[in-house]
Amino acid sequence: MANAITRKSRPKYLSLRALLFEIRLPLSGWVSILHRISGLLLFFAVLWILFLLDRSLASESGFESVRRYAALPLVKGALLVLIWAYCHHFCAGIRFLFLDLDKGVDKATARLTSVAVLAVSVGLTAWLGAKLW
Amino acid sequence: MVERVVTGAHYGLRDWLAQRITAAIMAVYTVILVVVLVGGVPITYPVWKDLFTQGWMRVATLLFAASLAWHAWVGMRDILMDYVKPTGLRLSLEVAALVVIAAYLGWTAQILWR
Numbered sequence: 001m002a003n004a005i006t007r008k009s010r011p012k013y014l015s016l017r018a019l020l021f022e023i024r025l026p027l028s029g030w031v032s033i034l035h036r037i038s039g040l041l042l043f044f045a046v047l048w049i050l051f052l053l054d055r056s057l058a059s060e061s062g063f064e065s066v067r068r069y070a071a072l073p074l075v076k077g078a079l080l081v082l083i084w085a086y087c088h089h090f091c092a093g094i095r096f097l098f099l100d101l102d103k104g105v106d107k108a109t110a111r112l113t114s115v116a117v118l119a120v121s122v123g124l125t126a127w128l129g130a131k132l133w
Numbered sequence: 134m135v136e137r138v139v140t141g142a143h144y145g146l147r148d149w150l151a152q153r154i155t156a157a158i159m160a161v162y163t164v165i166l167v168v169v170l171v172g173g174v175p176i177t178y179p180v181w182k183d184l185f186t187q188g189w190m191r192v193a194t195l196l197f198a199a200s201l202a203w204h205a206w207v208g209m210r211d212i213l214m215d216y217v218k219p220t221g222l223r224l225s226l227e228v229a230a231l232v233v234i235a236a237y238l239g240w241t242a243q244i245l246w247r
Contacts, residue, residue, distance in 0.1 A: 063178040
């Protein structure tokens with residue numbers, strides 16, 4: 001029994017504390033989980049997007065009301081989040097298609113393409129935001 | 134023998150492949166739409182309305198919506214298979230996702246052919 005008492009306590013790597021502060025995802029892991037989160041977000045956002053499309057095509061006044069609505073700061077922020085989600089899902093998806101073809105699976109290239117996906121999707125969001133408003 | 138579960142995967146390549154093909158279709162549509170939105174004339178109501186009245190745009194948008202429906206179904210099912218373990222709950226959420234997707238598709242057709 002003395003043995004059991006002196007035994008070193010083993011780290012529990014699935015504790016919440018470990019998940020939040022100790023385990024750090026590699027960049028490709030961030031690309032992957034953000035791909036999933038953005039996909040889930042976009043699934044629900046379709047409802048809102050269809051509502052906006054419906055109103056904007058229904059009539060001239062509907063179109064103008066959508067334009068005014070989209071200019072509200074809160075709405076603009078939400079739309080920018082969705083644009084980012086779409087861009088990230090798009091770029092990460094292209095990366096995954098290449099991974100399916102066994103392209104870019106070595107560590108250095110995978111890290112580089114992860115950085116590229118994260119940077120390009122933010123860049124695209126900024127560019128589209130600037131163009132649309 | 135593999136034990137098959139009603140809410141399990143189809144144990145095949147079809148959905149995996151469909152998700153990638155529909156992704157490619159949506160990517161092409163996205164690029165076209167972005168070019169139209171930022172590259173061309175300023176978007177006023179007549180321009181916007183005309184765009185979605187043209188036959189090719191209606192068909193392309195419906196193709197996009199159908200691709201999205203299939204793609205989203207595979208993705209939602211993947212998420213439910215990963216995080217929701219009880220069979221009854223998972224099946225209910227899968228049915229709910231399908232109902233939402235079908236409603237999205239119907240609404241899209243309604244918007245396009247008003």
